[in-house]
Amino acid sequence: MSVVEKVSDQVDQDPAVSAVVVRFAGDSGDGMQLTGSNFTEATALHGNDLATFPDFPAEIRAPAGATFGVSAFQIYFGSDEVTTAGDDVDVLVAMNPAALITNLKDLLPGGLIIADADAFTDKNLVRAGYQSNPLEDGSLDGFRVIIIEITKQVIASVEPYGLSHKFAVRCKNMWTLGLVMWLFDRDRSVTIANLEKKFASKPEIAQANIAALNAGHSYAETAELPSGVEVYRIPRAEVAPGLYRNATGTESLAYGLIAGGRLAEVPLTFASYPITPASSLLHTLAQHKEFDVVTFQAEDEIAAVCAAIGASFGGTLGITSSSGPGISLKGEAISLACATELPLVIVNTQRGGPSTGMPTKTEQSDLNQALFGRHADTTLPVIASSTPADCFDVAIESVRLATQFSTPVLLLSDGYLANASEPWLVPDLTQFEPFPVKFETEVEGFSPANRDPETLARVWAKPGTPGLEHRIGGIEKSYTTGDISYDPDNHQKMTDVRKAKIDNIENFIPEQTVSQGTTTGKLALVGWGSTFGAIHQAVRRGRAQGQDVSHIHIRYLLPFPKNLGELLAGFDEILVPEMNTGQLVNVLRSQFLIDAKQLNKVSGQPFKIREITEAITTLLGESA
């Protein structure tokens, strides 16, 4: 058994550790996501604030040892407020050479590597592109390295359960998790319960995994680790009191849609077609049929949006969901929903593009599509969620806008939000203001063209209502009767009223606030969507160092809050960080005629705090 620890002389460990980034990396078949999610749960129960970032390949099972098959799960946790999954990695668990070579660049100097020596075979080294074994050639001298023959340890620990070699080796991830849990003083009981539940029908597999978990923990504990590797103890974070649970963006978005349906007092019909990374929303809602949700897996994206539109016509709220390429396919039908002024929610969980692009990676490059990506003048509300927990509120808001203004609403999420998790203060639905739908029943004076004078919403009269039989369709309609009309003045009027209805929403949404900082000043960072965490931390660090920088994060992208222009005008400089080539920044420039600066990253990875900090310093330095 070999345990080797190498610590570089020039690296000082900060004794007051308040936050740590751990990344588990291995083959896509090594169970890294499961390892990460169990560690996350234990960490949340420990009382740390946290954020996670699962990063997995598009290949379901890439060839073992291949660099393109490396699956990673990163968690950032600490005693302080945590809003991103962290920039640099403190602890890297590398299950094979491919995992090491692809993740080493993110490891901090002096960071800790835990490597499975048994996986560093000649074959795996060649496959990863190593000329020599990094565990032996001194190339890792700048890091602290713990080399353990994990596979051998695991096989020994699960021996009593009579598993085949293949199944025994699969317990490797739990052994490693046990070791890391000891490092951070985490409680294993939740993981044990999870394993018992997951393998309820195969108790010997459950017991073997638990044995591996405990063995990894004992291994670390019983002094087989060399001195210098101490137990990290992360103090509890200070967070608002209340009941918490972990939630991914997908979960809170699904719950938000259900909550929205209940507040609107209208059943939901969710029609979708599988696409990464949006499918999990369909999966989650399909598990909650008891809450007036009908889910429908359609034959394609077009059928999905059309079924949702049909469902809205039929008297429920139709919702469809996809990622960028699928939203493209839905475009024609979304315009039909605009023309017929039916409520509809469209969720876009954005991914790296164009085309198939990078399905499992994150990007914010569908804002232009959301704002402009349809034929003709089809303006519709666009809103974006900024954190996993925020997905809940934004989902409710999408239902409110769709049902109150008889319009399709585009909700932008992204791959990072969908998969990332954070502690979520469990909401109490009774504290939310209901917004019940009023279906038309009055026959006297009924016309399908009738509008609410205040919201300009078209009347919602559902089939089955006696006396309100009427026809709607994609052909232009008379403003007064709803009948087909090719009258030039009428088309002008209808185009105007459809736009006015959406513009008018600015009177029914909150004014834009500054999420951190002041309402005027030298520099405002203006973001939208999942860049919230990175911008927030960067601004916090900047302000702590005395920089005059504030953070404005826009939820309502169309229409903008009505005070946004005035608010932006109060800053000398505007910087817009986006994970695209500059989509929001162009809208702000054209709408408010301001010289907004841009900061863009399109690598499939979220912003690092440092990248934004550097941009702030550059700008303030220049303008000082």
Next chain:
Amino acid sequence: MNAPQKLTLKDFSTDQEVRWCPGCGDYAILKTIQKLMPEIDTPKENTVFVSGIGCSSRFPYYMETYGFHTIHGRAPSIATGVKLANPELDVWVVTGDGDGLSIGGNHMMHVLRRNVDLQILLFNNEIYGLTKGQYSPTSKVGTKSPSTPDGSVDMPLRPARFALGAGARFVARTIDTEAKHMTPVLKRAHAHKGASFVEIYQNCPVYNDGIFDYIKDKKSAADTRLLLEHGAPLLFGQDQQKGLRLNLKSLQLEVVTLGEDGVTLDDIVVHDETNLVLAQMLAGLSTPEFPEAIGVLYCQASESYEHSVYEQIKTVRAKKGIADFNEVLKQGHTWTVS
């Protein structure tokens, strides 16, 4: 709801000016359906007509029911959504050969295999009318059109065959101007639970005039038309002297004449609506070698899609009990920060 009063054709006519070309077969179909509606025991307010794009798809504007004129090819999907939202609604889909089988072919296939409880009326005029006369997926080889000035070269498909191939459990064929035939066929389609597919041979007097004369013309109809009746032998021709026999060597239907070569009534295949293999053979018959089958080709009772969806929801509800959504939010591993 008020006590049902006797409605008439007029109650199902809107005040909209009908805008099909003079002589269009769609007029006859519209009239037949408006007349049929009062005879169907569905409250008017529960009736919904959904269409796509094309000449036939203007249909909902002329029906005094709920109606949705949607986009090209997507009527089956929109109608599926309507049924999922409210299974009590009686939903009719009106489509054409281009709308339903070209741009919307995929949705047609899936709505049929899923067996959503809809009446799907496919007006087949073997041409694109609204876009001014291009050939369609049902146009015969050699059809000259603006887009095929030298004649089309690709094989057409037969809508009834397509429907059977997609797993439809009710497939019928009828003719635009023959209300006496169409009315009972549509009643059967309406009574069937699940997707009922009715192909209607429809004349386009402007771009494909007379395409169905061979089967509509009284003189030729006896030899070109095989009128189907469940349990009756497949006979046709003047005096019903010709019939269809199964050739056991080729496993194909063949035309025989009663009294010739020892052929008797016992040799003639008896129509069985529940026999899928027979229905597929009948759907493929074409003139001039064969008469074309008119009537109900196939009818097999089964559960509709939306019925099964709601049954499943009922089961889930019964299993989970009446759940409090606020409690669901608190599920999973939670912790309290004080």
